[in-house]
C-alpha cells in the first residue's frame with residue numbers, strides 16, 4: 202500500500218509506538234499493530250481519500266492529505282478490522298488522539314518523533330517517561346505554530362488541544 206521509503210517510516214513508528222507503550226505499561230501489541238497500519242491510506246490519490254473519507258471541514262476539502270487517517274480507518278473496516286482501539290489510532294493519527302485512547306497517543310507521538318523525522322527528539326524522549334506530557338507538548342506546539350502563521354487549525358486538532366488543557 203505504501204512506497205518503500207514510507208514503509209521504513211511505518212516500521213520505525215510501529216517500533217517506537219510499542220516502546221512508548223511498554224514504557225507506560227500500555228498495550229504494546231496494539232500499539233505496534235496500529236503503528237504498522239497507521240499510514241495505510243497515505244499514498245492513495247486524492248480522489249480515493251475523498252471517497253473513503255468525505256470532508257468534514259474546509260481543511261479536509263482543500264487538503265485531502267489531511268484525510269488519510271480517517272480514510273485508513275475506512276479501508277481497515279472494509280478489510281474486516283474491528284478493534285476499536287486500533288481503528289481510532291489510525292483515524293486520529295493525522296489530527297490528534299481523542300481522549301481515553303492512550304494507544305492512539307503512542308502512535309501519534311511515534312509518528313511525529315520517530316528518529317527518521319530528524320525533529321522532535323525531545324518529544325520522543327519525554328514520551329518514554331511521561332506520555333501525557335509529550336502529547337501536550339506536541340499538540341500545543343503544533344497549535345501555536347499554526348496560529349502564529351495564521352494557518353487554520355483542524356477542528357479535530359483543536360478538540361484534542363482542548364481535552365489537554367488543565
Ligand SMILES: [Fe+2]
Pocket residue numbers: 239240243269294295
Ligand atoms: Fe500519516
